[in-house]
Amino acid sequence: MGKVRKSKIVDLSKVKDREDLKKQREPHWQRLRNGCFLGFRPSKRGGPGTWIARAYDEDKGRYQVKSLGDYGALAGNARFAAAKKDAEALAELVEAGGTIRAKVETVGDACRAYSEDKPEAQSRFKRHVHGDPLAKVKLDKLRRRHLLDWRARLEEKPALVSRNKEGEKTVRKRAPSSVNRDMAVLRAALAKVLAMGAPNSEAAWQEALRSIPNANGRRTLYLDKGQRRALLKAISDEARPFVSALCLLPLRPGAMAALTAGDFDKRTNELSIGKDKNGKPRRIQIPAEAAQLLIEQGKDKLPTAPLFMRGNGKVWDKNTWKVPIAAAVRAAGMPAGATAYTLRHSTITDLVRAGLPLLTIAQISGTSAEMIERHYGHLASDAAVKALGELAL
Template identity: 45%
Template sequence: MKVKLNTVAARDALPVRRDPYWQRIEKGCYVGYRRMSTATPGTWLARYYDDAAGKNRWTTLGALDHLPANERFDAAQRAAREWFDHLGKGGSDENCTVRGACERYVEHLRHESGEAKAAEASARFRRYVYDERLAGFDIKKLTAAHLKDWRRKLAAKPVASKDGGKRADSTLNRDMASFRAALNLALADGLVTSSHAWEQALRPISGADGRRDTYLDPDQRRRLVDAAQPALQSFLKALCALPLRPGALAQLNVADFNARLGTLRVGADKAGADRRIPLPAATVGFLAEAARDKLPQAPLFVDANGRRWDKDSWKWPIKAAVSGAGLPDSVTAYTLRHSVITDLVSRHGLDLTTVAVLAGTSVEMIAKHYAHLQQDYARNALAQLVL
């Protein structure tokens, strides 16, 4: 039976039933209307015949009861055509909200990069995405305007720290990165067929990360360690001896250190894969001291309260040590990683591939930031070629 859904009178005349009524809008494409009670406004649907799969695919468009009754068919038809277009571009027929896309990304990280990275992303989403109105949007309905508004609000939020200061550009970049990655995964999975909404709106601020601009020479590093509170000294000393991210160092357990073999296993890190670092005798000595009388699964480094260090617990003690040592205010825990990598490349001439392995990053990243430090070595090598 041919059905007309485009007028209120025609819809009101339809008998109540569970199965939807369908009106064809083009070959293989239909708008549907389900009316299960005279007391409810009814629900709109879209149906598409997939020739390749040999079956119908359909989705719910909602009641559309925020619109006058005489405008609902046109709105349903527009929404259906958008969905048909999405499918035509290879999109999935799975419906997914922005929050759902973020949760999918957390699960992806859990399987690909481990629990630590998944927990970090999940915490950012809880703080900055899940309580926002856009979290409930169908990801296909997300627009650049929505994301620009979200970005403005995030930039205006004070940082969650003791002083509640202005959010730095580098902090904003890090807070946006997980969200952008979640949306890109949704694109890869066909939940959305274009990155137009976030391509510009969530573009990172270039040149925002100034952490690599501050370098401490070995004498300055010793002064920083000496100025630190006793519980922090061991942690800082390790950062001065190893090219590790502070977070990765903080995640080490006693079992990760093998004094007999002189190695350190680094597992919980941004790079994801485990790696083992060969240690010189002096480093083995002070790590053995840090591990003394601790169980294998205990943190290798702990704060004054016996808890594992994290970015919130080390921030202010390091600031106090920086002040006590008379060093620039720009010095952070990450400054020590940068300084150690700088010395490995410029003072000790270690090749970039080995530095990348030790630091747990890509050769491309090391080359981007540190290759220029090898110019003197290159100049000396070229000088040996002169006849």
């Protein structure tokens, strides 16, 4: 937004002169002082027109531009003074090292502001908000019915199962847990800019985004160590290193696939996980067996090379790892429905049963202690009961 085309400099202080200006997309600019300009764009529909400020940012070597609005509540002869004051204030902010932030007026604006440093939120908003009529609703006009209508469209939208560009796309009904995750990120974005509305009223926008209860069913499919060994024996040679790592470390498959050779320090047995669902990089200490596997996979590779590589040199993804895992599940006679995430669940289950603190497990696996407690807390209680039983005479 910093690039501004040159335009004829005019005097915007007089109402009559502004009314005579040509109606065009590029604002008519008036120089207030060095590096500070005030612009005006006449309305093509007979409205009061829009005022714009631009200030030169020396650090970035370009102008920062921001719309100031129309000052329609003021008399015509008072608008210039108000716009001039705001433009000068913005210039002072930029000169002091600050950044002019875009005006947040609509739901779409709120989502963009919230997701500036949140890639996952950006992706969800791109799929479900920015192309939806909800994005254009003004925040001061937002009502519960707008969000209820959006929620209905979201729940009716099929979830894409196969993203193979060449084959036929496969879809399924959107799961309640997926709906909850999409609503949660929108709820967080709106909560940054809107106060909660009065309960049971149209202003209670938050009520339309309540989570579906009991949507996150507990993952109950568990493969014990013997079953995991059988799975590894049946799996293809190409996929065995990657799946072995999933059996040894409680990482998400996507985070495992994103690892590079430089992420593992064999001197300290520390692994850096930079790309994961929670978006926060972390370092974990890994056991000797897993360390040996990573050493073998990183041998003779550049630091930026994938740690786990397919036969064609490409990284694994959910469309490629699921094929060999599904084949091995069938060949080894494993329970139907076992997936890469089953291995993560099984590894976390073993850690909980071994008595490792839930907070430590949460840090290693890249999730919250609350989620570990919710899904695995009953296993921690079982471990405690077992420990007490061993104290009996």
